[in-house]
Amino acid sequence: MxxxxxxxxxxxxxxxxxxxxxxxxxxxxxxxxxxxxxxxxxxxxxxxxxxxxxxxxxxxxxxxxxxxxxxxxxxxxxxxxxxxxxxxxxxxxxxxxxxxxxxxxxxxxxxxxxxxxxxxxxxxxxxxxxxxxxxxxxxxxxxxxxxxxxxxxxxxxxxxxxxxxxxxxxxxxxPEKGYLPNMTGIQRLIELLKLYPPHIQFCIADMCTGHEQVLIELARSLQTRVHMDAYLYNYYQKVAPYSPLASQLLSYACTSGVVENVSLRSKIAPIEEMQTNKTITPGRIHLCHRNNGCSVRHVDSPTVYFKACNQPTTEMVDLQNKFFKIKEIGSMELMNGNIYKGPTQRYYLHQGIYYPLFPFYYYSxxxxxxxxxxxxxxxxxxxxxxxxxxxxxxxxxxxxxxxxxxxxxxxxxxxxxxxxxxxxxCFIGNPNIQNPSISSAHSNMSSHETLEMLHSDNANEMVNTQNPDDAVGIVEETPEDMYVRMSKQPFPWAAQLLTSHDNDQSFRNPSEIIFVDETQNKILSLESKLRDNPNLWFSFCFDYSNNS
Incomplete structure (x- = not known):
């Protein structure tokens, strides 16, 4: 207001x-x-x-x-x-x-x-x-x-x-600390992705607009194209006359193998017909969705999902992006094929090196x-x-x-x-101000467990869930509804916290128990736990704007 x-x-x-x-x-x-x-x-x-x-x-x-x-x-x-x-x-x-x-x-x-x-x-x-x-x-x-x-x-x-x-x-x-400049974060991402084997494909995990600069610099530096589905290509075409970023991204676009989108009823020219640099390889970088007809991103060729992170803390990012030699750490838990599960990440094993499948890069x-x-x-x-x-x-x-x-x-x-x-x-002495709200809630989901969902058939639903920018409007829901929703995948830890602290009286702050209903008590308890645990706050942030 x-x-x-x-x-x-x-x-x-x-x-x-x-x-x-x-x-x-x-x-x-x-x-x-x-x-x-x-x-x-x-x-x-x-x-x-x-x-x-x-x-x-x-x-x-x-x-x-x-x-x-x-x-x-x-x-x-x-x-x-x-x-x-x-x-x-x-x-x-x-x-x-x-x-x-x-x-x-x-x-x-x-x-x-x-x-x-x-x-x-x-x-x-x-x-x-x-x-x-x-x-x-x-x-x-x-x-x-x-x-x-x-x-x-x-x-x-x-x-x-x-x-x-x-x-x-x-x-x-x-929050009092600053972020790395975006160009520094992009350059570090480029240096990281260059270390991967040439047959590895890359897909940006952030599916909302605003990451065009990242895709443009990756395409230019890695000498590849950005593969799009029909919907995204047409979407950017509408915007390109009014946005230099959209126009530049389209100059690196690749639509090879795109299946016609029934709802749009439009065909896109194949890559050979586009007037661009012929030395650029076909789409190794993906801004597309498998369910929309991406035949370029093969299942048997691993896809690395890179995700933006604007937290100033570097230890977690460094660990998430770390390469391991098999002779140094031995074999990890085999998931399927050449995909292995590590302590904080999933890896692709190639020629004795474990390559992280869900790296982070600094970008805000x-x-x-x-x-x-x-x-x-x-x-x-x-x-x-x-x-x-x-x-x-x-x-x-x-x-x-x-x-x-x-x-x-x-x-x-x-x-x-x-x-x-x-x-x-500053609200000093104002008894009417009970619960200031936080505006523009943009959660920064960084758990590799959530990114794993991008490999599943529910990838589109997962991206919508994790990006508030991609959410369908703003859903009005009660705190109870929120925690019922949170207790389902990809947030299993919410259910675990609610269950494990049912009988833990020391977990609760008596001054916050203002509701008789036990569900509300557990909700308040979980809020208290999250406030005191920065690791959980890094994975999820509340929006109190709908909380009375």
Whole structure:
């Protein structure tokens, strides 16, 4: 919720009794955790304004990885999705006044933007970042963006600005630490994959948009192509005229052996007919789904699934990516063929070397805490909130709250007005604030057990489960429902924890037992356990936004 403009809806279109009806609607990018409410066939709100690339992605998105219907086709039929140019100011009537809205391109995925809202009164200007990665390169671009000049702190006449920022970093281990630059992570991934035998195939485990840069650099460095199915190829074709990333990725695309997708009724030219470098080998890298007709990725040729990891902790990543010589450690537990099970990984045995099948690489589409501090320091900030509008304090998960970013920019002052303002910002003495929520929940699943599911027939379902960006809208569920769901594969440890601690009274915090129902007691107990166990938090993070 945008507190300064409560009837402007951004990235959440469900509405509630606590908010006035929408007067203006904006969408920062087409990841499904930001389109909640738009999937309803009965949606009859105002038009949704977004970038042209986002519009194409939204209106051409099919369910079930291209085999189902167009999920948002009803919006297109009603003409409710309208594109705005980037870096061009637009004026909209709002509450009897005129406000100026400008889209500013950001680094997250094709078409993603942040939104600057400027009223006649400069004291109520708002910058809504959406999901954003702000490395030094992006910060320098923003510093040179003319639309933002009036709010840059380096100018003496800087106007006040309220920030609504991506706070995904709060859900990670050691959130106060930074992430490696994306290009460094990509280069390390390239060096790692070059060590594999040439017959090994690679598939990216992150199936949502935003990883185009990784695929482009891999294809260029490994001199191969990126194999796509018909749905993804056509999807990127729609976006390519408005996104250089999508266009560049298509130049490395390979569609050899693709089976025609019945729902799309479109054929793709084979690789020989594409005007690209003929020395590049056919698709060794895969951005496709076996169920959509990938005949290039053979079952008898092992596939390595590489997955992004933006945690600053390196020990787990190094262990996950480690190669072992059989003469040094002997034989591991044989699973099938040449696939072996190790302590933290599964391996492919080739010429006396165990090659990890599920390596990690450092890559993040979201800003780290140090990056957000640098981002904040660009502007004359008077307030900072999460994307859901919440002032986020030091939460009970002991993660860093957004108030720390804001607090470090507030000068020490004896002014009672300043103290009251900051206290109000930090919820001090406010009994009505019970449970601050964490916005933009993006779990970073890293367990090799979850990645193993990608080899199974439930691969598509598994990817949807693990990527909140790929989830079908935002599902409203009770805590009981969540834990029933979590107790099933691929989360067997949730059921184990609930069972093993049924009779462990010391496991519970009596102050948290506020429900009579035993199921709720176990839920609260499990939350307490997860808060105290960073290893489990690394595998799964809660979204408290639906928890009363």
């Amino acid at each position: 945008i507190h300064e403009y409560p009837s402007i809806y951004i990235d959440d279109f469900r509405g509630s009794l606590d908010r006035p009806p929408p007067e203006l609607c904006f969408l920062t990018h087409m990841h499904e955790d930001h389109t909640a409410g738009l999937q309803r066939k009965s949606y009859n709100g105002p038009a949704i304004y977004c970038s042209e690339a986002t519009k194409q992605m939204l209106l051409n998105f099919h369910t079930n990885f291209g085999k189902g219907v167009k999920k948002y086709d009803h919006l297109g039929q009603k003409g409710l999705v309208k594109a705005l140019e980037i870096d061009k100011p637009y004026h909209f009537p709002y509450n009897g006044e005129s406000i100026q809205v400008t889209f500013i391109e950001v680094n997250h995925c094709p078409g993603s933007v942040m939104i600057l809202i400027q009223p006649k009164n400069p004291g109520k200007a708002v910058l809504f970042t959406g999901d954003i990665r702000c490395e030094l390169t992006e910060l320098n671009i923003l510093r040179r963006t003319p639309t933002l000049y009036p709010y840059l702190k380096e100018f003496a006449s800087a106007n006040p600005l309220t920030l609504y920022v991506d706070s995904t970093y709060t859900q990670h281990e050691e 589409r979201h800003a780290s805490y140090p990056e957000l501090c640098e981002f904040r320091d660009l502007f004359n900030v008077v307030n900072i909130r999460g994307l859901d509008g919440a002032d986020i304090m030091e939460s009970k998960t002991q993660h860093i709250g957004l108030s720390k970013i804001f607090h470090s920019s507030v000068e020490a002052s004896s002014s009672d007005d300043e103290l009251e303002r900051f206290q109000a910002f």
